[in-house]
Amino acid sequence: MTNSGQSQQAYAILDPLEVNRAGDPEFDLVFGIAANEVGQFTRAIMALERVLSVQPDNGRAKAELGRALFAVGDTKAARTLLQETKAQGVPTAVSTTIDEFLQAIDRVDAEGKSSWKAYVETGIGHDSNANSGPAGSNVAVPAFGGLVFTLTPGGVKQSTEFLAVNAGISGRHVIDPRWSLIGTGTLQTRYNRGTADQFDSIQADIGGGVSYRHERNEYSVIGQVGTYLVDNSRARDIIGMTGEWTYRFDQFRQVGTYLQLSQLSYPNQGVRDVDRTVIGTTYSHMFRDGRFVYIGGYFGQEDEQAANVPSLGHKLWGLRLGGQQAIRDNLAAFATLGYENRRYGGPDPLFLVTRKDEQVNLNIGLNWIPAPQWRVTPQIALTQVKSNVVISDYNRTIVSVMVRRDF
Template sequence: MSFKRFFFQMSAAWLAAVFSCAAYAEADALVRESLALVEQGKAQQAFDQLATAEASRAGDPDFDTVLGIAANDTGQFTRAVFALERVLTVQPGNSRARAELGRALFSLGDNQAARQVLQETKRDDIPPEAARKIDEFLQAIDRNEEAARSSIRGYLEGSIGSDSNINSGPGNANVAVPSLGGLVLTLSPTSVKLKDSFYSVGAGVSGRFVIDPRLSLIASASGNYRFNNDYNDFDTNQFDISAGASYKVGKDEYTAAAQIGTFSADNRGVRDQRGVVGEWTHRPDAASQWTSYLQLSTLRYPGQSLRDAERYVLGTSYARAFRAGLLAFGGVYAGTENERAANVPHLGHRLAGLRAGLQQTVNADVDVFGNAGYEERRYGGADPLFLVTRRDKQTSLNLGLTWVPFVNWRVTPQWSLLRTDSNIAISDFSKRVFSVTVRRDF
């Protein structure tokens, strides 16, 4: 959670409570207009017009409070500290100014001072919702401090749900095969769309060993088992391990890691993956983040070596927190999956896709979310059975909410839709999944 998103979640009651002093009621037109601009998301315009008057107005608590808020929203954190400390000298009970000072101190890297200021704010007579938000943010400060020192974290989760197509099979059992003169073949019952309910269990652990404030060693491991109620031949499990290093420089963080993963169905290995990933994260301000990555992987299919491939994917994404607890993100990626065997170009493909999503805070305990994706895959040669070069267009949609009933517990009901339009009949399918996941973080 960013400070900017945190303060955007403050209710009208919070604003009324912390600006209830008589002096604010008599604030002049410049202060009222600037506060209105900040609340409209025009903080830069507010800051510019306040900054020109700072020399003559410094010391006026109403002026300095709004100047501090605008300075925080535009990333002028040092200016915010000076203005807000002037406010608290005159109005030590101004809770909004104290909370904004905590925001500025945190953004400048002074976690200890930020915690002290926010704890003092919580002791004020502020609305209950604001107090809960401060509790959440104090926990976020703890997590940020923990990220700066060696730590180990883990989780356990369980899910139940229903899947309309557990084997990603086509809906029609009768398929015409051009290489056989258009002969219509009937697929086996387990090769067409199968519906089933399921449950799954998963666990993971991650660790960070801090060598110095910039350099850390990182590692993680996770696993998931999924069990179908009726069609146990399609039970799956997946394990992933990664290890690498992270290096921070100012607003940038660089990460490189080796990755190992395995996917099995009916307790038989289906795919093994080995590779490396490099990632660059840039945080231009407290409310936004760019992430770019390059992933290089080797794919092995036990018992089906003809499908072995080398996969390369390059992508970038952007996320930003807006007013009233709204978080938006979007990204694009492209790559290739090159077949290792000779004379099977129909098994390799080029891929490109995009993803976008929104998350909205409803209250202190509930977020709703939605995300969508699109991926297009173009294969390298004609399929020997269907005599056409395969083209897939895959669309996905996920809708759900996250409820936090207790600290470190999350309950996530979710509905997902996946649709793959393909010119190869046996690769054309759709599926709908509804699930509820309960997770405990440690």
């Protein structure tokens, strides 16, 4: 059945028999091949190791075990087994398959070499709410007995067309098979049309750190500094670090857990300075047909640095879900969905309630690759923030088309 393309059926038949027939090399070999074909690589490894314990020269078992070890990320052991199998002398068809896996291992190993990559991108779009402002200009303020104030034009929702220009670079310098130095840098700029140009922005971030790999685990610590400018004036600075642990189950599945510690400072409003802590985890899965999905969650808090302003600090938690589906070789659709809940630490001094926010983000778009190293991304991004403080309650829709060149 495994040779006739009926691997799933073969695996379903053999799986319940393993308890009674494990140790029979003929059964274990067929079961190991079927498990490999349907992606049950851990089961395949156990079955094929049983074969080799009694038949150490079984070339087919070695080849299949090498394939399974490659799938779970043990490229060193996979290479050794596959090379041994080929040296024993195998049929041409099997030898060709082994060569393909050895080439794949070479590509994976090449990823462990020092490298760098960069990109530049530009695009245009329409933003329904460039300043994340409320829809109405008249606001009743409880601290003044409910007196109605009129917001300035800059405080009310403004729509605009925009031009975005971005660039980034990242690199890894391999010290040895386990230790690497890593670094990143990004620059994002946006230029709005007309009176909304007061919300033109520049964001620059650089980061660097160290990475340690051991078997299926990778640990990294990265320091980061960045600044965000609005209308050429520094609005927010950030300095911090992120520690992350990534565990790769195999070439298709991994989970990452991270801790972010940072200080956010506001040069023109020092009272808003906070210490931010976030802990989160994300699971991602690449399917054999090219589909990719991820799901994650996080929680944390922002602690205000100034005294007696609990309304400026908050606790938060959130969820993220996303995926991509190939439509054809050079075209894929993607979608991401995020939810964040924020609860502030004390009553707002103007609105006399403890602020509570719920934010939902939805992004839908396409990735089109018209030529190698080029990518065109049309997308729509929807944001909804529900808040019991009226000036923090808003909706936003951004429609854009970005063109990117990778190097």
